[in-house]
Amino acid sequence: MKVAIVGGGAAGMSAASRIKRLNPKMDVHVFEKSNFVSHAPCGIPFFVSGIVRDVEELCAYTADFFREERKINVHLNAEVVDIEYGKLEYVERGKSRTYEWDYLLFSTGASPIKISSSKKVYYVRSIEDAPKIRAVAEKSEKIVVVGCGYIGVEVVDALTNLGKKVVVIEKEYPLPDHDLEISKLLLNEMSKYAEVKSEEAVEEVREVGEKLIVETRENEYEADMVISAIGVKPNVELAKKLGVKLGESGAIRTDPFLRTNVENVYAAGDCAETTNIVTQKPDWIPLAAPANKMGFVAGSNIAGKRMKFPGALKSQMTSFKDLEIGKTGLSEKEAKKHGFDAISVTITSRATAKYIPNGELTVKMVAERNGRVLGVQAIGKGVAKRIYAAASLLYKNAKVEDFFFVDLPFYPPKSPVWDPLVVAARKLMKSI
Incomplete structure (x- = not known):
């Protein structure tokens, strides 16, 4: 049996590897239009900052590894x-x-x-572009970053670490998927290092000599370089040629087995829809962790091992300077948009025992009035483990009481006896 995989990113190579593991006799060909496979565009800001020195480090494996070790035909x-x-x-x-x-x-x-046809506007998506972005950034004095989602935040962090003068333009506010209680804390910190322009939308970017002029309805900003991180759209043109149906998001519609409406045709990763575990509705979640698992499931089914993909929570993590920021599930505004009767609580607590100072942590917990937790956001110190714990509980439809009674360990340098997640749940229980 012959298998064609169009796209050699995380989902494609995960699927190819799974197929060959389950059924080594299958002839698997991966067609990748770039010079890299198993690539991680999320790492580009860290390459720009200099933390990652070689762009090839952004690839989990090389094409030769897949060819030689896993017998996958990589093009x-x-x-x-x-x-x-x-x-x-x-x-x-x-x-x-x-x-x-x-x-x-x-x-x-x-x-x-x-946002522009200008070749002087750069986009944080292809790792092939990463060396050019870093080279131009190093020579630039003033840089405008358009968009302040996760990638935008990391780009601003990288550029300010390089000592660049940075203007951030965001049509809403930093991390617009979050609620204001969290985003305002990030805005306060980011404003110490960059000029942040919230509630401004870019209307035009034009070249004037060697400079760029970024125009919004309110202002004009001159820059040596513009980096845009306003978001992405799924690549579906080839799928449409084959008669594959799209979902409401514009991404490829799939069932729990990652099958499309066309027989023996599957879709996985950032081009495909999946199920949002909280809403139980189709959702487009273009993130690395779900993409890898979707590829694993699609590969399993292609190889004959029946497996369902349950969906994803849209869990995310980032940082800016010493602030960690994370989210899993729905924000309060997202919950209300989906029609939930949502309540919430925001608390600020210690990230460690009081006799080991290590900063504060702000947690916002969102729940239905019936007690089911819909989402958790956090900012400050020690965010990662709280988001990991929250994601595990949300995956099992935990209630506020479950968050209160979950047995989180006490370890003074890392967590107080009353963990911030538990404190938030305790407070939210009063409203249920």
Whole structure:
């Protein structure tokens, strides 16, 4: 049996590896239009900052590893240009070829939403662009960053660490997926290092000599460089050629087995929809952890081992300077948008025992009035372990009382007896 995987990112290589492990006789071909596989664009800000020295470190494995160790036929610089049922056409290093398939997986990922046609505007998506972004940033004095989601926050952190003068333009407020209680704390810290312009939307970016002018309705900002991180859109054009149906988000619609509406055609990763575990509705969650697992599940099913993907919580983590920020599940505004009768509590507590000073932690917990927790956000010190714990509990539809009674360990340098998650739950129990 022949398997074609279009896209060699996290989902594609996870699927290919799973197929070969379960059924080594299957002929698996991966078609990747870039020069890298198993790549991690989330690491680009850390390459720009200099923490990561070699761009190839952003790849979990090399193409040769997959070819030699896992016997996967990896085609680099190979762009699939046309597709029909049972056959695809691709151009590899300038030569046009065809491949006949029995099973097909779309793992085509997502592309940045463009704000300008100018080649001087850079987008944080392809690791092939990372060396150029770093080289231009190092030579620039003033840089405008458009968008302040997770990638935007990390880009601003990297650029300010390099000593650059940074202007941040965000049409809402920093980390717009979060609630204001969390975002305001980030804004206060970020404003110490960069000029942050909230509630401004970029209308035009134009080149004036060697400079760029970023225009909003309110102001104009001059820059040596512009980096845009306003979001991404799923790559679905090839799938549409094959008659694959899309969901409301514009990503590929899949069932729990990652099957599309076309027989023997699957989709996984940033190009595909999945289920939001909290809402139990279709959702588009273009994040690395779900993408890897979706690839694993799709590969299992293609190889004949029946497996369902239960969905994802949209769990995320980032940091800015000494602040950690994390979220799992729904924010309060997201909960109300989905029609939940939501209540919430925000608490600020110690991240450690009081006799071992190590900063504070702010936690916001959102729940239904019936007691089911819908989401947790946190900012400060020691955020990661609280988000990990919260995600584990949310995955099992835990109630506020479960968060209160969960047996989190006491260890003075890392957690007080009354962990901030437990304190938030205790306070929220009074409203249920």
